[in-house]
Amino acid sequence: MFKKTLGWIDERFPLTVIVKHELTEYPVPKNLTYWWSFGFLAIFILGVQLVSGIFLAMHYKPDALLAFDSIQHIMRNVNYGWLIRYLHSTGASAFFAVIFIHIARTLYYGSYRRPRELMWWTGLVLLLLMMTTAFMGYLLPWGQTSYWGAQVITSLFGTTPFYGEDIVRWLRGGYVVGDATLTRFFALHYLLPFIIIAGVVIHVVALHWVKGSNPSGITLTAGDNIPFHPYFTIKDLFGLGVFLIVFCSFVFFGPEFFIESANNIPADPLHTPQHIVPEWYFLPFYTILRSIPDALGGVIAMIMSLLVFAALPWLDRSSVPGGALYRPGYRILVYLFFIDVLVLGYVGTQPPEGVSMVVGRVATFVYFGLFLLLPIVSSGEDRRSRRAGLPSAAERLIREEQEELLRSQHNQRREGDKMPEKRKRSHLRGHK
Amino acid sequence: MVRLWVWLAVVMVILNSHSAVADNDGIxxxxxxxxxxxxxxxxxxxxxxxxxxxxxxxxxxxxxxxxxxxxxxxxxxxxxxxxxxxxxxxxxxxxxxxxxxxxxxxxxxxxxxxxxxxxxxxxxxxxxxxxxxxxxxxxxxxxxxxxxxxxxxxxxxxxxxxxxxxxxxxxxxxxxxxxxxxxxNADERREMGVYVIVYLIVLTILLYLMKRRAWRRVR
CATH class of the missing domain: 1.10.760.10 (Cytochrome c-like domain)
Known part of the structure; x- marks a missing residue:
């Protein structure tokens, strides 16, 4: 019965072919660490946000007079409304945490390098879309932080030369953030996730075309690849279990942690809160914005702090494969970058004065400085490797892979992706 | 394993700094x-x-x-x-x-x-x-x-x-x-949370055992 149905479908839709190509025969380097699980986790949490968001939208009222009350209606009267809302509010933070780790892994292991530049760029676009979605979603509870956060961020567009005021008014639908802003943010907050899904599809299609990177940065031969299913389905599911334990601990025991207390006060256009601190995931970029003394300069610096990532494939001029593993110079840069981002994030929580202002400026300078240093450091590494050869571990791995390739009848991993029965068995022990 | 602990420590420090920042307001x-x-x-x-x-x-x-x-x-x-x-x-x-x-x-x-x-x-x-x-x-x-x-x-x-x-x-x-x-609903939430976390821990242990079993075959 099952076979017959499947046969019927396969005649009309390449179901079996897709499952084979993308799952049971999709080759994945077997040396991946758990840092490679975060892409899957990001897709999972996107699903959580989507489902919980749709259920919230069934009870939420995008109206300046009703929005705040409707959240309390969800919290108190809707069956398990509190659970849906806390999943969504905690999920936003979890999504950013997972994505930041995903990006950090890409940076550390140099996964943005050839041939994965398009994945890197689509990923960057996804990050920007995600930030926009999060920012718009944050207005919806219509609390004080929601309101003044939106007021401050939309006013940034006022620094645009000549058309600043018009753009701000156009974005807000009025002179200040108000009902018109709330309804349009709601509409876009509902729309953008679906565009993100489309972006994820492109990201994953590109991944399945170029195949995944691995810690060494050296493309491994078929023998060192294993099928996604069952090896990585079970590995990612275990990773998901660990993630869910952490995530659910926050949802059930500390969901207030991610909700700013001032946001439990209804939006009041006449009363500005003392200091507005953005959500933690915006803090590093917020510090960069504040660190530039000029308003327009600050906005440009903040935008550049994200867009500069797009230049990485060009800035990295080394021919030594991969990222930090075989490249000590690059490794130092990457670690400095991670520390710098944490410093920027911490400074963002402090009032912009005195020491924290100075630290913020230095950290901003270091942030961009590291990108500028990368071409110099990487070409230095390149010259050194031409003179002294690759690190012995990389050298050995490349030699092994070449020998493997010579022995292999199936030496083109990217064509067809089929692993012939013989080869597939060779790395399995006691498997009949 | 040591690296995992280091990472956890870093996360804890960050979480703590978040709450420390939230605290130092007024008297x-x-x-x-x-x-x-x-x-x-x-x-x-x-x-x-x-x-x-x-x-x-x-x-x-x-x-x-x-x-x-x-x-x-x-x-x-x-x-x-x-x-x-x-x-x-x-x-x-x-x-x-x-x-x-x-x-x-x-x-x-x-x-x-x-x-x-x-x-x-x-x-x-x-x-x-x-x-x-x-x-x-x-x-x-x-x-x-x-x-x-x-x-x-x-x-x-x-x-x-x-x-x-x-x-x-x-x-x-x-x-x-x-x-x-x-x-x-906070009481109900915490009570439910205990069951959820216990369930997830058991599930995760089983998934880990399955993972080990599947990967035993990989050289």
């Missing part, structure tokens, strides 16, 4: 533990309805909801003046009168404990910071010039006296009730 808040038993909440509800409701409202809580802290219908009935069970806990003093007395509408208390940083401690400290200044007026150390009068008479009691201890206990109970009012 030090008093550290008190609040009784979360239903009897304490019920006593608190009586204080809140009897005293606070003269000026404040709790618009998201209905009288009928008080069954959630174990109040019997008769008990709830005794708290009603001319409201019904389905009515929210609104102040009976007309808004115009309250506005005239305080210059502004006294804030709604439904979400007060989550609307301030370390809300329960904040409210407790605020209510136990009243004193009589040299001009003979009541003032407040935490919130100088606060419009709210010292309704529970904390400033009239002598330090270390039995009366003061009684007022402090009354304030603690009122805060316990407000903590419930801000998030009536």
């Amino acid at each position: 030090a808040l008093k550290k008190v533990d609040f009784d979360t038993t239903i009897t304490a909440r019920q006593r608190g509800a009586e204080t809140v309805v009897g005293v606070c409701l003269m000026c404040h409202s709790l618009k998201y809580v209905k009288f009928g909801d008080l069954a959630g802290i174990g109040m019997s219908p008769e008990k709830i009935q005794s708290l009603l003046t001319d409201q019904q069970f389905a009515d929210p806990l609104l102040s009976l003093t007309p808004l115009a009168v309250r506005k005239e007395s305080f210059g502004t509408e006294p804030p709604d208390l439904s979400l007060m404990v989550v609307a301030r940083k370390r809300g329960p401690q904040y409210i407790y400290t605020l209510l136990t910071s009243f004193y009589i200044d040299e001009t003979g007026r009541t003032n407040n150390y935490l919130f100088p010039g606060v419009k709210m009068p010292d309704m529970l008479g904390y400033s009239l009691t002598a330090e270390g006296s039995a009366e003061r201890a009684q007022v402090e206990a009354q304030i603690r109970d009122a805060v316990s009730f407000l903590m419930w009012a801000a998030d009536p």
